[in-house]
Amino acid sequence: MKTEQTGDLYLTPYKRGKDKGQELYNYAKQFFKRNNVGEYHLRVSPTIVSAVWFYRKMGMNEIGPEMNGKVIRMRAYRNLLGRTVFLNRAHYWV
Secondary structure, eight states: OOEEEEOOOOOOGGGTTTTHHHHHHHHHHHHHHHTTEEEEEEEEOTTOHHHHHHHHHTTOEEEEEETTTTEEEEEEESOSSSEEEEETTOOSOO
């Protein structure tokens, strides 16, 4: 299984609560599907409770805290085959 890392994804504060997170998450899932990504990870700040809740609602599972508790690492699976992608420091969706 090949592992890759992408850049940061953020949702600016004025875009939050307007279904933009859902839109971006759907886009990311389609990207992963097109590129045969079977597992994806992200890091989210535990202080952004709405983001943690959103990722759980999307089916992501917490792996655990990282960086001395500054972030929570989360994971989701599209299928059991393919590559693993880690969304580096995805504290917010863009």
